[in-house]
Amino acid sequence: MIKEAIFHRPKNNYAYAYDKDTLHIQLQTKKGDMDSVELVFGDPYDWVNEKWQMKSKEMLKSGSTDSHDFWFIEVKPEFHRMRYGFRCSDSKETFYYTEGGIFPSAPSEIHNYFCFPYLNNIDVFNAPNWVKDTVWYQIFPERFGNGDKNFNPEGALPWASADPSPTNFFGGDFQGVIDHLDYLEDLGINGVYFTPIFKAYSNHKYDTIDYMEIDPQFGDKDTFRTLVKECHKRGIRVMLDAVFNHSGYYFPPFQDVLNEKEHSKYKDWFHLRGFPIVQEPIPNYDTFGFVGSMPKLNTENPEVKKYLLNVARYWIEEFDIDGWRLDVANEVDHAFWREFRKVVKDAKHDAYILGEIWHDSMPWLQGDQFDAVMNYPFTNGAIDFFAKQVISTDQFANTISKVLHMYPANVNEVAFNLLDSHDTPRILTLSHNDKRRVELLYLFQLSFVGTPCIYYGDEIGMAGGQDPGCRACMVWEPENQDLKLFHFVQKLIKLRKTVPSFGNKGTFKFLQANNIDNTIVYEKKTENERLIFVLNNSDKKKWVSLQELSNKTCQELLTEQTITFEKDAVVNLEAYGYKCYKL
Structure with a gap:
């Protein structure tokens, strides 16, 4: 055995408290x-x-990537503390892997073993329970619905009368969202994520002018309060986008710096490298990327910190919002986010805190900062496999297995699983306008572990390329909507809510990943229920042999048919076809 390939640390995703009584242990x-x-x-x-008293328990191989196997076990130490090691075996040898090294037999000295000192309940990663059963819908407010033309910004165009551009406006507003809440409820949505709503210069509003004011084009605070109340009446939670990494060019403190230069009382609110302020060839102050109109805020400054933390508290206490999505979260210091969490949870104990981070995010997911991050590793894997078809079946399985083993299970259960957004091309465009691929994407997303998010309009077949193409006006004419796709997504959301193993209560595992046929088989399982999904990611008919269904009678959930398999259980799949069998 390759001993140097073994890895474990008694922390993070390798050893953690799942709940107040349970430890999860993982070995690579x-x-x-x-x-x-x-x-x-x-x-x-x-x-x-x-003599130290120890016992042993077999671990489960929970998944594999192209390089590694992962072994998992759940234990409930009677007195909430544990020393432990691993007995590793193949057909030729057995050895013990411990913190003190590798031994041919169990070491007698207890200091050699890994230590989980004590399972303190306060240290358990504790995200809001409601998120596990939430299906999100992302709304770009400027483009969802124009419900009150009195709020139209100057020069607003008639709805959908032109292609979206970085500078045009169509008058989307809060009333337009209120007018279509019944549509969201009918689809099965119970969480809405709004991109920024605060006063800003642009149509996307990521260049904030005033964090305490609604942008006038969306309405006023009374309208927003009504929107939140109407959402809550329908069981829909509301999450706002907080841009705390940077402000906009017209943010008054930055304007003061431009005017007063080194004499400005706000000069320490930003990361300035000299005076006068210049933007070309690159800004002489830190920004989002190199965008001069988005100066980076100094969140270590006490005044900046106080201002932003007041913002975080204000919108929860005054308007009863349910969560914050944090833009460019990885570029803000950890100390700020720790204080942010305390303020937010004090204002609303079960508010959801979601960070926009596109890479391995374990440092932010240890219970003291975020509840979740936007799960772009999941997104990239699903898009590359189903939509673009640029990776093989086993590469996809490796990617998803890696995603599942990157974080603790209680982190994965609230991970924000998106397929596209205002920052990416739409899934129909990524799928080369093949709606069969879109259906596979939705089936996989809505049967996966985590909290899924649908980008507005995808569910009725809207297409669009990279920003600004992905930010078109929502299509509301039924004759221009793909209602077949809408009802398919609606059915999947209903299954997620009514079949425990379909949604977040079921553990996920690949059973097959066939490169030749481009088919995958995976299971979702609870103690009392097992689902087997069979997906054909190719444009040809496929036959998949499934020993797990041999001599079984089960229900196919998507057609609601009852099927009895022979001993040689073979599933016939059309091009881009799919089945979900409930055993």
């Missing part, structure tokens, strides 16, 4: 290198005749 080994792994463990204070 070289792929295909071991036949079995057992956890050897015991209470550190349990000694008899000067």
Whole structure:
């Protein structure tokens, strides 16, 4: 066995408290290198005749990537503390892997073993429970619905009368959202994520002028309060977008810096590298990217910190919003986010805190900062496989298995699983306008672990390329909507809500990933229920042999047909076809 490939640390995703009584332990080994792994463990204070008392329990191989196998076990130490190691075996040898090294037999000295000192309840990662059962809908307010033309910005165009551009306006507003809440409720949505709504110069509003004011084109605070109340009446939670990494060019403190230069009382609100302020060839102050109109805020400055934390509290206490999505979250200091969490949770204990981070986010997901991040590793894997078809079946399985093992299970359960957004081309465009691929994307997303998000209009077949193409006006004429796709998504959301193993209560595992046929098989399972999904990601008919269905009678959930399989269970799939069998 390749001993140097074994990895474990008694923290983060490798050893963590799942709840107040339960520990999850994970071990990483070289792929295909071991036949079995057992956890050897015991209470550190349990000694008899000067000998530490330990027991063993077999670990489950929970998944694999192209390089590694992952072994998993759940244990409930009676006294909430544990020392442990791993007994690793193949057909030729057995050894013990511990913090102190690798031993041919169980080491007698307890200091050699990994230590989980004590399971303190306050240390359990504790995201809001309601998020696990939420299906989000992302709304770009300027483009969703124009409900009150009195708020139209100057020069607003008639709805959908032109292609979207970085500078044009169509008058989308809060009343336009209120007018279509019944549509969202009918689809099955119970969470709405709004891109920024605060006063700003642009149509996208990521260049904030005033964090305490609604942008006039959307309405006023009374209208927003009504919107939140109407959402809550329908069981729909509301999450706002907070742009705390940077402000807009017309943010009054930055304007003061431009005018007063080194004499400005706000000069320490930003990261300035000299005077006078210049934007060309690149700004001499820190910005989002190199965008001069988005100066980076100094969140270490006490005045900046106080201002932004007041913003975080204000919109929860005054308007009863349910969460914050945090733009460019990885570029803001960790100390700020720790204080942000305390303020937000004090204002509303079950508010959802979601960071926009596109890479491995474990440093932000340890219970002291965010509840979740936008799960772009999931997004990229799903898009590359189903939509673009640029990765193989086993590459996709490797990617998703890696996603599942990057974080603790209680983090994965609230991960924000999106397929596209205002920052990416739409899924129909990415799928080369093949709606069969879009259906596969939705089936996989809505049956996966986490909290899924639908970008407005995707569910009725809207297309669009990279920004600004993905920010077109919502299509409201039924004759121009793909109602077949709408009803398909609606059915998946209903299954997610009514079949426990379909949604977040079911554990996920790949059963097959066939490169030749381009088919995948995966299961979702609870203690009392098992679902088997079979997906054909190709433009040809496929036949998939499934020993798991041999001599079984089960229900196919998408057609609601009852099917009895023979001993040689074979599933016939049309091009881009799919099945979901409930055992």
